[in-house]
Amino acid sequence: MHFSIDRKYFYDKLSIVSRAISVFSPLPALSGICIDLKDDSMTLTGSDSNISIRTVIVPGELNNLDIEEEGSIIIDSKYLLEIVRKLDCKNIEIEVIDYSLVRISSDNGQFNLNGIRSNEYPDIDFTQPNHHFVLKATDLKSIVSQTAFACSDKDQRPVLMGVNFNSQGNMLYCSGTDSYRLARKTIELGSSQDFNITIPSKSLTEVVRSVSDDDTIDIFADSKKAQFVFDKTIIQTRLIDGTFPDVQRIIPTSCVSKMLVDSYEIAGTIDRTNFIRNDKVHLIKLECTPQETHVKTYSSEIGNSDEVLTKCEYEGEEISLTCNGTYMLDAIKALGCEKVLIEFSGFMKPIKVSNPEDASVLMILVPIRSYD
């Protein structure tokens, strides 16, 4: 194997495939990037066996790729990335010089890395699943930023560690929940689909880190895996087994009172109550009347606080309830809008947080039984 390539271009592509690689891989070959030169193109593959990324580079002006000899090798991704990142030259040359010893040459020097023969790389099945739909990168990014934060990070119920993509007709409902809160984004698809899959939130985060805003992403899925295809790159992830809870039934259909409030003000107010944590949980108490809405917090050890929201319109029943301030803040930030609509469906009943100008996204919070 022997090729030369533009250093910066190569580094960017290595960075993408290396995102799939885990430093704690039990299989030595999987801590490496598999480089395969064949048929006048280069294929880079990285995998931790749950998520796999493959990208193809064909010679072109941008990348300056020049293939002198076909072949393949596995190179430890940590060392390869570090060397390619730090080199101070335009082009680099890489060749296998002796069985599995890889030489990386720059203008002033040489780096030799012990590689692994490519036949030790596990077979990864990149065949395309059946279901197919298309999303703009910006849509996928908003799905992930507005739902993935609400997923569970504990593996007690693995299915909650992913975002559920549920398509009925041409509507796609994307939901993240840790059973205490729910974040849901609805997207209209160009075609009618019928599937219900749960994609690990970790994998989705890697996908959105790798796409550019002007990409269009082809998504293929079956009951076992999903593929995100864009710009000669495939990101393939295993799906999470198990039945995702029916979240539709916890979305309140009516409300007893509602509050339209300046997002910046309420976010600042909740953030300021964060100095008090009860058993590491950030609790806030909302006391709302049509006259005044208070955000309070209390701890016998540390102290207490009481702030009034000034840019707030409230109508309906008086209500007083306690909820997780961090969750409320996450929801408000994920909505990313100027004013936020908070709807209460009663004491100890779910709270709905939404953007009054965009019905495609909503957040649900469950109140907490409080200290008083």
Add this chain to the structure above:
Amino acid sequence: MHFSIDRKYFYDKLSIVSRAISVFSPLPALSGICIDLKDDSMTLTGSDSNISIRTVIVPGELNNLDIEEEGSIIIDSKYLLEIVRKLDCKNIEIEVIDYSLVRISSDNGQFNLNGIRSNEYPDIDFTQPNHHFVLKATDLKSIVSQTAFACSDKDQRPVLMGVNFNSQGNMLYCSGTDSYRLARKTIELGSSQDFNITIPSKSLTEVVRSVSDDDTIDIFADSKKAQFVFDKTIIQTRLIDGTFPDVQRIIPTSCVSKMLVDSYEIAGTIDRTNFIRNDKVHLIKLECTPQETHVKTYSSEIGNSDEVLTKCEYEGEEISLTCNGTYMLDAIKALGCEKVLIEFSGFMKPIKVSNPEDASVLMILVPIRSYD
């Protein structure tokens, strides 16, 4: 106690005194900032009993300080700083409302923190030591940035955890060493002095973080403590006991060969060898002849590298030795000059690294017995 003050100004002063406070203080009072209002001024004190910071605020236009009632209290620094930082108003009001309950009021709300009565604060002796000299803040900053990095971070030999300030006549020699390397900066003092003290490098770092570039710093010292006084602030630190090694004798007085090299090039080259670490130590091998200077590294497990320095003038004997690459890189970065002069005094003898245009600062490195 009752006062109001400009929020931003107060926050900046709290930040300075809080630097002395350790979160792991065994004495509850020391996890707080002591606020003392008396004689128409406010004194803030923070301490971890090794380093103590005191600053005085007198009412003025900048700070808007308005003292309504004298008194004193200790407030937990973590909570106080967090609240004052996040508040979204120009002025804040602080008062003790009930025995030791402190109320912080902003435009829209109130925060009550459980304080501690100020009589529980330990007595800290801020009397001024005898020796006195003056340094510009910029000089103190270069002393610290060019010597403190070489201090030991292990407490096996506590005296090596500090920078030694040794004054003879009107010359001040500042040295940091961990016994494998030495960094020395020489400063000319305005007056003749005779002292030899070792200041914890941690304390020096706090001092330079607190001073502004246009400050002039009065330094007072005796055999037990040192005080840095500037802008109504005193930073006082305990000194390290013990005899600092006589570092003068390890500075080579002659050399067998020397190398004048572009700093950017050699720093980049050494940084690129960092992918190889032998037992977590970053070793580099310098192979120098008047024709070519090589920077090499080797590990049987990972691989090897070999780069030639192109912007390098070398004269004298051929030499080949191994040293700690991280230490060499630290030294080159601390010099911060365009070209760096590396002088060799022989095989396994100290290497001197210096700025050819500034004799006030020099670095010494001890070579390491290598693998081959």
